[in-house]
Amino acid sequence: MKTPVGVLRLPRGPEPNSRGFDPNSPRFQALCSTSLTSSSSSVDIEEQRLRAEQREHFLRALLLMTDKRVDFQLLEKLRMRGRFGASDIDVLNFQVSDLETPLGVQKEALLRCHDIISCAFEL
Amino acid sequence: MQRWVDMSPRQWQEFINQEVCVSARDQHSFTGRVFTVDPVSASVVLVSFGESERPAVTLVLGHAISDVQVLSAGSEQTRSRMRSVFLQTHTPTHTLSADELQRRRESVRRWLQDNRIPVQEDGELLRVAHALTISAPYGPGDCSCANQIILARVQSLLENNPETSGDALTNESTQGSG
Numbered sequence: 001m002k003t004p005v006g007v008l009r010l011p012r013g014p015e016p017n018s019r020g021f022d023p024n025s026p027r028f029q030a031l032c033s034t035s036l037t038s039s040s041s042s043v044d045i046e047e048q049r050l051r052a053e054q055r056e057h058f059l060r061a062l063l064l065m066t067d068k069r070v071d072f073q074l075l076e077k078l079r080m081r082g083r084f085g086a087s088d089i090d091v092l093n094f095q096v097s098d099l100e101t102p103l104g105v106q107k108e109a110l111l112r113c114h115d116i117i118s119c120a121f122e123l
Numbered sequence: 124m125q126r127w128v129d130m131s132p133r134q135w136q137e138f139i140n141q142e143v144c145v146s147a148r149d150q151h152s153f154t155g156r157v158f159t160v161d162p163v164s165a166s167v168v169l170v171s172f173g174e175s176e177r178p179a180v181t182l183v184l185g186h187a188i189s190d191v192q193v194l195s196a197g198s199e200q201t202r203s204r205m206r207s208v209f210l211q212t213h214t215p216t217h218t219l220s221a222d223e224l225q226r227r228r229e230s231v232r233r234w235l236q237d238n239r240i241p242v243q244e245d246g247e248l249l250r251v252a253h254a255l256t257i258s259a260p261y262g263p264g265d266c267s268c269a270n271q272i273i274l275a276r277v278q279s280l281l282e283n284n285p286e287t288s289g290d291a292l293t294n295e296s297t298q299g300s301g
Contacts, residue, residue: 046133047131047132047133050132050133050135050136051132051162054132054135054136054139054159054160054161054162055161055162055163057158057159057168057209057210058159058160058161058162058163058166058168060209060210061158061159061168061180061182061209064180064209065180065182073151075148075149076149077149089163090163090164091161091163091164091166091184091185113164113184113186114184114186116184116187117147117148117149117151117183117184117187118147118151118153118181118182118183118184118187119181119182119184120179120180120181120182121179121180122177122178122179122180123177123178123179123180123208
């Protein structure tokens with residue numbers, strides 16, 4: 001599985017007609033849904049603090065995963081190994097390099113997080 | 124139990140530092156200690172320390188989680204062990220004496236002032252232009268600022284400080300927002 005295969009399809013770019021943010025994205029729901037739905041109860045300080053701390057720890061975990069060989073467990077019992085590059089802000093896509101697929105080694109790839117169940121790596 | 128992705132940060136916080144078993148799609152299950160839960164995607168970061176002492180980290184994506192069961196509670200010891208894995212601090216300040224910190228602070232302050240950057244000392248901190256703060260040991264990685272442009276400018280300035288560029292102060296600089 002060492003022969004690199006050519007890129008079959010480029011990833012789709014951002015929507016040309018939208019303003020740039022997606023009201024259905026998890027991030028929008030998490031941050032703005034409260035201002036849309038509830039008028040009285042504001043998200044309290046403690047919850048905001050927890051949210052910030054949890055997110056910061058998560059970002060540090062992602063930083064640790066960078067440039068490591070990662071075992072991706074995908075849907076339909078599919079497993080692939082690749083080098084983790086980066087994630088987007090909503091954790092919707094992962095950029096990976098040297099992805100070992102059943103069709104060969106993909107030099108660069110974008111994995112949809114919705115197809116991924118877990119990522120495992122060693123420090 | 125409520126759906127995992129619908130829980131609040133307070134509810135996720137209950138699981139942090141606990142040894143858990145995460146059940147996911149396709150009958151997968153993962154065990155480990157919870158380091159954090161991403162509030163944006165509800166993804167869980169699990170750590171387990173094998174016999175080889177090399178920590179194994181598993182990130183389980185939030186959308187795939189069906190259930191999380193607590194197996195055993197964690198302790199302060201397990202919490203600090205996890206933190207040491209993920210939150211490595213560079214050049215621990217407690218190894219530097221007060222005099223050495225003072226000297227570095229002075230050096231950085233003078234360098235910034237020579238470059239016409241307004242800077243004030245505030246105890247152990249350096250306050251730059253009422254927008255950025257530099258904490259000990261005053262390296263490029265010790266700046267915190269809400270503005271990415273100011274952060275990048277000051278960081279590159281600190282990297283070019285002729286007095287400290289020979290020291291082992293250089294670390295990976297972190298960007299402003301995440």
